[in-house]
Amino acid sequence: MRVIGIDPGSRFTGYGILEGPGGTPRHLDNGVLVLPPSLPMAERLARLSAGLTALVEEHRPEAAAMETVFTHRNVKSALVLAQARGAALAVFGRFGVPVFEYAPAAIKTAVTGYGRAEKEQIQKMMRILLKLPEDAASDASDALAAACCHLRTVRLSALTVTGRA
Numbered sequence: 001m002r003v004i005g006i007d008p009g010s011r012f013t014g015y016g017i018l019e020g021p022g023g024t025p026r027h028l029d030n031g032v033l034v035l036p037p038s039l040p041m042a043e044r045l046a047r048l049s050a051g052l053t054a055l056v057e058e059h060r061p062e063a064a065a066m067e068t069v070f071t072h073r074n075v076k077s078a079l080v081l082a083q084a085r086g087a088a089l090a091v092f093g094r095f096g097v098p099v100f101e102y103a104p105a106a107i108k109t110a111v112t113g114y115g116r117a118e119k120e121q122i123q124k125m126m127r128i129l130l131k132l133p134e135d136a137a138s139d140a141s142d143a144l145a146a147a148c149c150h151l152r153t154v155r156l157s158a159l160t161v162t163g164r165a
Contacts, residue, residue, distance in 0.1 A: 001154060002028070004061040004097070005147030006052070007139045008084040011037050013048055014139025017059050018130075020151035027130040028059060030140040041080070045087045052091040064092045065150035067142075068101040102149050107142075110149035 001021055007014035013033040018025040033051040035044040069085070092099050105115035111125045119142070123135040126144045136144060 001063065001151065002059060002061045003063045003065055003147040003150050004055060004059065005065045005143040005145065005150070006088055007142035007146065008048075008066065008081065008088050009035075009139065010041065010044055010080045010084045011035050012139045013051070013084060013088070014137065014141070014143035015052070015055060016126075016136070016140055016144030016147050017055070017061065018144065018147040018151060021155035024129065025148055025151050027132065027144075029055075030136050030144055032137050032139045041083065045083060048084060048087045049091055052088055053094075056091060056095050056097060061097055063150060064088075064097050064099045065146040066099065066101055067104050067107060067146060100150050100153075102146060102153075107145050107149040110152050111145045 002017065002019045005016045005018070011034070013035065014030075015033065016030040017028040019028055020026065033048060035047055039047070066085070066088070069082070089099060108117040108122065109115045111129065112121050114121070117125075119138050122145050123138060123141040126132065126141045126148070127135050129148065130144065135141065
């Protein structure tokens with residue numbers, strides 16, 4: 001199974017593409033789509049959509065994974081994040097890629113064993129688990145962690161149902 005994880009944002013959207021679920025996931029790609037804050041929001045969302053479209057066309061993921069929506073203290077930043085998430089959801093919907101959402105603590109637990117892990121811990125664990133030559137960017141590491149969480153969840157479900165991975 002090929003999974004794209006994303007960490008959506010209006011300025012930086014991290015992505016990570018993994019293949020699994022058997023054993024250790026295989027790293028295929030990761031990076032950050034940079035959306036210049038000087039552009040109007042509509043143009044940033046259009047660039048986000050175009051960037052994700054290119055990734056989906058290139059890698060043909062069978063699933064997408066991201067964090068569930070969480071509450072922000074700042075309503076404006078919550079709305080901006082919701083717009084970026086909406087752009088991502090629209091791309092995945094257009095290509096028929098099912099989206100799976102996980103609580104931030106579940107993603108952190110899946111990759112570090114600790115639901116309150118810091119961003120630096122996520123980066124280091126992604127480098128170790130995926131045998132990356134260096135830490136991925138913070139947003140890309142978060143996206144890789146979401147994809148990894150999904151693959152582990154699928155694997156656990158298969159073990160539960162069939163008794164084998």
